[in-house]
Amino acid sequence: MEDxxxxxxxxxxxxNVVWVDLRTAEEWAQGHIPGAVxxxxxxxxxxxxVGRIYHAEGQDRAKLRAVDLAAPGLPGLVRAVADLATRGPVALYCARGGMRSCVLGRLLAGLGIPASVLRGGYKAHRQAVLARLATGIPPLIVLHGYTGAGKTRLLRSVADRFPVLDLERLASHRGSTFGGLGLPEQPTQRQFxxxxxxxxxxLGPGPVLVEAESPSVGSITLPEKLCEAMRGGRRVFLDVPFELRVKNLVEDYGELALREPGAIEFSLSYLSSRIPGPEVESWRDLVRRGELQRFAEQLLRRHYDPLYERWRRRAGASFWQTIQAPDLATAEIELGRLVESATAGAVP
Structure with a gap:
């Protein structure tokens, strides 16, 4: 029989490989190959x-018990894999490419159902992930700008034309005090x-567009090599009118603020160490009354803009190029021009 x-x-x-993860639901939840079933x-x-038997009675007894426990579910498992095989080539994996995946792989082969087995299992995938994150970061064009400038919108609007690394989408967090509101739960660090x-x-060799982020995006910590590449990348500053930034914030959070004002109010508590309590309370009142434009204006002027200016002074940030745009459409055109010139190796 072929290996x-x-x-x-x-x-x-x-x-179109169809990954099938044979580990427990708990193992899968901690981290799995993206798209795996x-x-x-x-x-x-x-x-x-099985683990207790292995330690108390040895490997052979543990294997026999594992077969006894798995046997009732095997017919359904085989049918499920056979159904998945209609979508594309099936690849099985368990924790280390051991008994769980190899036994099922041999059973499927005997039944004429083609399936590969990942050598080394999830551990091999994890090693490949760490290797890529240590050595596979392409050159970056890093988009900076004040909160509300529309950096994420801009990157997503050009993603069909240029390579974009959308860290906020991968992390399910916008990277700010209110960053997790209205989004799905963040993945585990391993899954991210x-x-x-x-x-x-x-994405290929680059250059790749990415939004400037701090080393942490919500509960996620960005890999050090990625942070280094962002610090060493070509910085582009997106400069848009203050009124547009306010409008963007209201659009991003307005529906949630009206539907669940308590969520916004709770997030404001994280600002109490930086903003006087009475001022934070006045912002809560604005949210309760639905005065979202005034809330956004004050939040930008009193919190986010000073925070960004402190970062610029501390980091000594300078920019390769600045995009001054009154709207998203203009910013798209200007960013496209910069990316094309960088890709061609020209100086704009």
Whole structure:
């Protein structure tokens, strides 16, 4: 019988591969190959029992018990994998490419259902992720600007024309005091790194557009090599009118503020160490009354703009280019011109 095991590099090169994660739901939740379908061959309690037998009675007894526990679910598991195989080439993996994936791989082969097995399992994927994050960061064009300038909007508007690394989308957080409001739960650190590595692999050699971020985006810590590349990248400052920044903030958070004002009010508590309490309370009142434009104006003038200016002075930030634009459409044109010149190696 042909050996079904293949390396992570081989399987990453397969088009439309369907990853099947055979680990427990808890293992999957901590981190998995992006897009993988979780079909546990053992649940958490079963796996714990097998582990206890392994330590008390040895490997052979543990394997036999694992087979006993997995056997009732195998018919359904085989049917599920056979169904997935209609979508594309199936690749199985478990924690280290051991019993869970190899046994099912051999069973599927005997039934004529083609499936590869990831050699080294999730551990091999994790090693590949860390290697890419350590060595595979392309040259970056880093978009800076005051809060509300529309940096994220601008990058997403040109993503169909130029390579864009959208860290806020990967991290499910906007990177500010209110950054998590209205967004799905953030991924684990491991899962974020898997998503980031997959995105970097798809982008090519660069230059790649990215929004300036602090080393932490919500609960996520950016890899050091990425932070270094951002610090060393070509900095572009997006300069838009204050009125447009206010409008952008109201559009970003206005619906949530009207629907769940308590969420905005709670987030304001994080500013109490920087802004006097009475002023924060006055902002809460503005949110309660639905005066979102005044709230956004005061938040920018009293909190975000001074914060950004302190960062610029501390970092000694200088910019490769500045985009002065009255609206998003103009900013798109100017950013496109800069990216094309950088890609061609020209000086604009």
């Amino acid at each position: 079904p095991t293949r390396s992570i590099d081989d399987l990453d090169a397969v088009e 979780n079909l546990p061959i053992l649940d958490r309690d079963m796996r714990a029992e 790194e898997s998503l980031l590595a997959a995105r970097l692999r798809s």
